[in-house]
Structure formats: C-alpha cells, structure tokens
Amino acid sequence: MKETVGDETVDVRRAWRDSIGVVVATSTYGVSFGALAVASGLGVWQTCVLSLVMFTGGSQFAFVGIIGAGGLAAAPSAIASAALLGVRNIAYGMRMSPVIGRGAPRRLSAAHFTIDESTAVSLARFTARGRTIGFWATGVGIYLGWNLSTLVGALLGDVLGDPRAYGFDAAAAAAFLALLWPRLRSRQPIAVGVAAAVVATALTPVLMPGVPVLVAALVAIVVGWGNWLGRQTPEEPS
Amino acid sequence: MTLWTAVLIASAICVVFKALGYLIPPKVLEAPRVARIADLLTVALLAALVAVQTLGAGQSLHLDARVPALLVGAGLLLLRAPFIVVVVAAALTAAALRYVGWAT
Numbered sequence: 001m002k003e004t005v006g007d008e009t010v011d012v013r014r015a016w017r018d019s020i021g022v023v024v025a026t027s028t029y030g031v032s033f034g035a036l037a038v039a040s041g042l043g044v045w046q047t048c049v050l051s052l053v054m055f056t057g058g059s060q061f062a063f064v065g066i067i068g069a070g071g072l073a074a075a076p077s078a079i080a081s082a083a084l085l086g087v088r089n090i091a092y093g094m095r096m097s098p099v100i101g102r103g104a105p106r107r108l109s110a111a112h113f114t115i116d117e118s119t120a121v122s123l124a125r126f127t128a129r130g131r132t133i134g135f136w137a138t139g140v141g142i143y144l145g146w147n148l149s150t151l152v153g154a155l156l157g158d159v160l161g162d163p164r165a166y167g168f169d170a171a172a173a174a175a176f177l178a179l180l181w182p183r184l185r186s187r188q189p190i191a192v193g194v195a196a197a198v199v200a201t202a203l204t205p206v207l208m209p210g211v212p213v214l215v216a217a218l219v220a221i222v223v224g225w226g227n228w229l230g231r232q233t234p235e236e237p238s
Numbered sequence: 239m240t241l242w243t244a245v246l247i248a249s250a251i252c253v254v255f256k257a258l259g260y261l262i263p264p265k266v267l268e269a270p271r272v273a274r275i276a277d278l279l280t281v282a283l284l285a286a287l288v289a290v291q292t293l294g295a296g297q298s299l300h301l302d303a304r305v306p307a308l309l310v311g312a313g314l315l316l317l318r319a320p321f322i323v324v325v326v327a328a329a330l331t332a333a334a335l336r337y338v339g340w341a342t
Contacts, residue, residue, distance in 0.1 A: 028322045032329075046245045053249040056256075058284065063248050065291055067241070075244035079251070085283050086252040091276045093259015094266070111257040167332030170307035173291035174328030177308060180284035181315045183277070192278050193285035200286035204294045212294075216286035217279055224275035 011130035018121045019137035026057075026117055027145025029175070033060055034153020036172050039163030040068030044154040051150040055143065056115050058179055059085040062213075065172050070209025077210020084217055092119040099123075099131045113139025188223065188230045195219045303341035307332035 030051065037047035042064060050060045059082035066078040092114050099122060100110040118139035122131045160166060184190050196216035203212035223229070266272060292304045311328040319327075335341040 025320055025322065029325060032322070032325050042241065042245070046241060049245055050249060053246075054252045056252050058280070059248070059252050062283065062287055063245075065287060067244070069290065069294055069296060072239065072241055072244075075239050075241070079244055079248040081283060081287075082248040083251040083255070084279060086255040088276055088280045089252070089256045090259040090262065091273065093256055094262055094264050095259075097260050097264060100260070107260045108257065111260050112253070114256045114259060165333060165336060167303070167307060167329035167334075167336070169291070170304040170311075170332035171325050171329035173288055173304055173308050174311035174325050175321075176284050176287040176291055177311055178315060178321045178324045180281065180288060183281050183284070189278060189281045193281050196282035196285040197289035201289045201293055201299065204290060205298055207297075209290075209294070209296060213283060213286040213290055217282050220278035220280075220282035221275055224278040225271060227271070227274065230274065 008127045008129055011125050011127040012133055015121065015125050015130040015134035016137060018124065019134055019141060022117045022121055022138055023141035023145055026142045027149050029057075030146040030149030031153035031156070032171055032175060033057070033064075033146075034150040034155075035157035035160070036061070036068075036153075036163075036168055036175075037064040037150075038154045038157035039168045040064040041071065042067065044151075044158060047154040048147070048151055051147045054082065054086075055112065055146070056086055056089055057146075058116075059083070061172065061175055061179070065176070066210040066213065068169075068172070074208060074210040077208065077214060081210060081213050084214070088116075089114055092116070095119060095123065096135060099128070099135060110135070110139075113143060115139065115142065117142055186231075188228070191229050192220055192223050195223075300342075303332040303335040306335060306341065 033051070034047055037050065038044065050063065054060055062085050063078045063082040066074050066081055070077065093111060096110065096114055096119055100107055118135050121138040122135035125131045125134050163169065180193060184193060196219045199219060200212040200216040203215055292308050293299045307328040310331045311324045314324045314327055
C-alpha cells in the first residue's frame with residue numbers, strides 16, 4: 001500500500017470518529033434548546049421549525065432568549081440578533097465551498113448543513129475525502145439528532161411548568177457562555193467580550209429587551225475595524 | 239407581528255446567509271478586516287447575551303440564583319467539561335438554590 005493511500009485511510013477514519021463524537025455531544029443539548037424555547041413562550045411547533053429551518057444553534061438560543069426576556073415586543077431584536085449571529089455561517093460557507101465542489105443541488109444542501117461543528121470537523125482533516133466525509137457526516141448527523149432532541153426537549157418543557165424552578169433561565173446563560181468559551185483564545189476577543197457584556201448590562205435598564213445586545217455588537221465592529229489589541233498582519237496596509 | 243412571523247423571518251434570514259457563503263467569491267474573506275469583524279461579531283453577541291441572560295429581568299437588572307449558577311458553569315468550562323454538563327450543572331445550581339430558598 002502506498003503511503004498516501006494509508007494517510008487517506010487514517011484521515012477518513014478520523015473524520016468519521018470526530019463526526020460521531022460531535023454528533024452525540026451536540027444532539028444531547030438540543031434537549032436544553034427545546035425546553036428553553038418552550039419556557040420562553042414558543043409553541044412546540046415553532047420550536048421545531050427553528051431547529052428544522054434556522055438550524056444554527058447560537059442564533060436559535062439568541063432568538064428564544066430575547067423573546068423570553070421581552071416577549072413579542074422584542075421580536076425585531078430577536079430577529080436581528082439571530083441574523084447577526086448567523087453572519088459567521090457566511091464565512092463558513094466561503095471556506096467550505098471548495099471542499100463541497102460543483103453542482104447546484106449539492107451546494108444548496110451543503111449550505112443548510114453549514115454550521116460551526118460541520119465546518120470545524122471538516123477543516124481539521126487534511127485529505128479531500130476526509131474533509132468531505134467530515135462535513136457531511138457531522139452536518140447530517142447533527143441535523144437528525146438536533147431535531148429529534150429539540151422535539152423531546154420541547155415536549156418535556158411543555159409538561160414541566162415554571163421554567164425558573166428548574167433553573168432553565170440559568171441554563172440559557174450557561175449555554176451562551178459555553179458557546180462563547182472556545183472563542184476566547186487571545187487578547188482581542190477577550191477584550192471585545194468583556195466590553196460587550198458591560199455595554200449590554202449598562203444599557204439593559206434604559207433600552208427595550210434585545211436592543212442592548214445589538215448595541216453591544218457595535219463593539220465588535222469598532223474594535224475589528226481598527227484592529228485594536230489585535231496582532232498586526234503583515235499584508236494589511238496600515 | 240405574530241410570533242410565527244418572527245420565527246419564519248429569522249429562520250429565512252439565517253438560511254439565506256448560509257447560502258450566501260457559497261455564492262460570494264472566496265476573495266472577500268481574504269480581506270483581514272472582514273474576517274476579523276465576522277469573528278468578533280460572534281464573540282460580542284454571545285458575551286452580551288451571557289450578561290443579559292444572567293443579570294437582566296425584562297428592563298431591569300437582578301442579582302439572583304443565575305449568578306452562582308453561571309459561576310459554576312464557568313468553573314466547569316475551565317475544567318474542560320462538555321457543553322451538556324455545563325448547562326445541566328448551571329440549571330441544577332439555580333434550581334437547588336431556589337428550592338432551599340438561598341436565592342430567588
């Protein structure tokens with residue numbers, strides 16, 4: 001057997017193994033999303049539509065979190081927050097595009113499965129086959145598991161009653177923190193995170209629920225534009 | 239706006255964004271400023287949501303069982319605990335503190 005073939009076999013095996021691990025882990029927390037969504041005032045079907053159609057965890061949690069805090073009056077902010085958190089999927093799609101290859105039906109379905117996890121598992125592999133398998137196995141696997149567990153969580157949340165008694169409100173905060181955690185690897189994102197949290201907290205008493213989160217997003221644009229506290233990239237004109 | 243309308247609009251926008259990534263020429267991402275803002279935007283929104291979800295109650299601020307619950311979650315994240323463990327531990331902390339009446 002040639003060495004390159006062996007490398008590919010190992011890479012493909014890693015792709016499958018990583019996919020299965022990520023699918024199992026992610027699918028379990030679909031239960032917390034389903035329960036939180038129902039606790040925030042969404043119906044079981046509305047909750048399921050978010051997982052079936054929106055299908056991007058950060059945006060889904062943001063949407064139900066803001067509806068839970070501000071009710072229907074906060075809907076525009078909930079939509080805007082979900083959309084802004086979905087912006088990173090544009091970047092993921094751009095990175096996945098060459099891995100996915102040609103053909104409209106294939107690219108269109110790939111777009112729906114383009115999320116944090118499928119992109120991460122795929123791009124961690126180094127052969128074309130490993131990357132392809134990593135993407136599809138993770139994306140499709142999570143789609144099935146996430147939707148199933150969302151339904152279970154929503155039905156469970158529906159029968160439990162007062163969400164605060166079960167600490168669902170604290171679970172939502174912890175979920176956002178856990179989504180944020182892996183991104184806090186260097187000085188710039190840590191500074192942006194702290195500043196955004198302070199801005200959002202300070203504005204909560206004076207603005208409608210949901211709006212403080214949107215204003216806090218401006219911190220990212222200002223810091224990112226000027227690249228404050230960031231590493232200087234040589235190709236960037238200063 | 240009904241809640242259904244909001245669910246469908248927000249979902250549609252997210253679907254369009256995902257598709258956009260496959261339509262935009264990859265050159266755009268090579269601009270460091272665009273890539274950086276896209277990354278930091280996620281950080282800022284999630285951090286703001288952590289703060290509001292922990293301290294906010296409608297249009298006011300409340301210190302209650304969510305604060306110790308979040309600290310427990312942060313401690314577990316430091317220990318590299320998986321997502322579901324962090325979320326469940328935070329929920330249990332808040333639920334227990336409320337049950338015994340040490341926090342609201």
